[in-house]
Amino acid sequence: MTTTGLTDLPAGSVVPTRYWHPLADGRVQCDLCPRECKLGEGQRGLCFVRARLDGKMVLTSYGRSSGFCVDPIEKKPLHHFLPGTPVLSFGTAGCNLACRFCQNWDISKSRETATLSDIAGPEDIAAAAAEHGCRSVAFTYNDPVIFHEYAIDVARACRRRGIRAVAVTAGYVNPEPRAEFYRHMDAANVDLKAFTEKFYHDVCAARLAPVLETLEYIRRETRVWLEITTLLIPGLNDSDDELEQLTRWVADRLGPDVPIHFSAFHPDWRMLDRPPTPPAILFRARQIARANGVRYAYAGNVHDRDGDTTFCHGCEAELVVRDWYRILEWHLTDDGHCQRCGTRCAGVFEGPPGHWGPRRLPVALHTGHS
Numbered sequence: 001m002t003t004t005g006l007t008d009l010p011a012g013s014v015v016p017t018r019y020w021h022p023l024a025d026g027r028v029q030c031d032l033c034p035r036e037c038k039l040g041e042g043q044r045g046l047c048f049v050r051a052r053l054d055g056k057m058v059l060t061s062y063g064r065s066s067g068f069c070v071d072p073i074e075k076k077p078l079h080h081f082l083p084g085t086p087v088l089s090f091g092t093a094g095c096n097l098a099c100r101f102c103q104n105w106d107i108s109k110s111r112e113t114a115t116l117s118d119i120a121g122p123e124d125i126a127a128a129a130a131e132h133g134c135r136s137v138a139f140t141y142n143d144p145v146i147f148h149e150y151a152i153d154v155a156r157a158c159r160r161r162g163i164r165a166v167a168v169t170a171g172y173v174n175p176e177p178r179a180e181f182y183r184h185m186d187a188a189n190v191d192l193k194a195f196t197e198k199f200y201h202d203v204c205a206a207r208l209a210p211v212l213e214t215l216e217y218i219r220r221e222t223r224v225w226l227e228i229t230t231l232l233i234p235g236l237n238d239s240d241d242e243l244e245q246l247t248r249w250v251a252d253r254l255g256p257d258v259p260i261h262f263s264a265f266h267p268d269w270r271m272l273d274r275p276p277t278p279p280a281i282l283f284r285a286r287q288i289a290r291a292n293g294v295r296y297a298y299a300g301n302v303h304d305r306d307g308d309t310t311f312c313h314g315c316e317a318e319l320v321v322r323d324w325y326r327i328l329e330w331h332l333t334d335d336g337h338c339q340r341c342g343t344r345c346a347g348v349f350e351g352p353p354g355h356w357g358p359r360r361l362p363v364a365l366h367t368g369h370s
């Protein structure tokens with residue numbers, strides 16, 4: 001826990017929160033995520049952006065972002081949700097996990113309020129998304145669980161304009177706030193970082209079980225479109241046995257239609273002692289997934305035509321051929337059926353694909369709260 005910087009926060013960035021309760025020993029417990037931080041006055045939780053102030057839990061990063069960018073939706077990654085369309089992406093600071101391999105550590109482990117340089121209220125963000133022709137807004141770069149109130153208000157403002165909301169998350173959240181959060185989301189990519197409690201404990205300082213609960217909750221209790229990402233780290237979570245268990249669990253508990261993206265690791269943050277993931281491991285992971293009944297298994301962070309292609313599970317035809325974030329071929333009807341055999345491809349398809357391509361367009365938003 002830390003007590004830094006709670007006295008000089010910008011006006012409007014500190015808002016009350018709902019998920020906490022007082023403890024008998026005088027501390028308060030945050031009930032938002034399974035860490036359940038117990039805080040004295042003036043202390044911040046592990047996520048850094050939630051803190052105890054005047055006896056209550058508050059969010060200290062409302063309306064403040066680490067920056068906005070229009071990305072391809074494929075970059076989230078979401079391959080079955082409005083393919084080819086642009087998505088206005090942003091994050092804040094902090095994270096409720098502590099992954100040693102974090103690829104966004106400059107944001108997620110930030111202790112600098114300067115990281116949160118862009119000020120933007122929910123209406124500003126929805127308006128910017130509309131202005132740039134975005135079909136959705138994504139909460140990404142760090143985990144939206146920790147800026148719950150801000151993310152929900154942004155999603156509400158977007159819905160009023162017909163713009164969807166996308167969560168890119170580790171799924172580490174308690175049941176009650178989870179239910180509220182996903183009522184406002186349209187799609188999610190959830191990181192399933194490994195399939196052992198040991199990995200979650202040793203590498204992320206977290207637990208696997210709540211993440212599996214979140215995955216089952218999204219799939220069974222909501223209409224949110226779900227895809228999964230697993231970053232394969234050589235020697236840590238890429239054994240055949242673990243991949244067998246993980247993919248069998250996904251197919252059995254979530255069904256065959258939830259896509260999995262097996263993503264290549266590159267050395268980062270506090271994990272510089274592992275080599276990059278060889279492409280052969282991504283290939284093997286996809287093979288195992290498909291053998292276990294997962295219909296859509298992809299390779300990420302590499303150029304791999306086959307690993308980036310969506311195949312029809314009815315006739316094995318290529319449906320969507322991609323190169324990284326670019327769509328090269330499209331063989332679906334406007335409502336997502338195979339043009340060859342008519343089998344429906346799982347996902348959210350509305351008309352022809354977008355043409356955003358691999359572009360990344362930074363967007364400045366300094367309009368203040370609304």
Ligand code: SF4
Nearest residue numbers: 030033036037045047
């Ligand atoms: S959301 Fe933050 S403060 Fe709350 S329990 Fe999780 S890490 Fe702790």
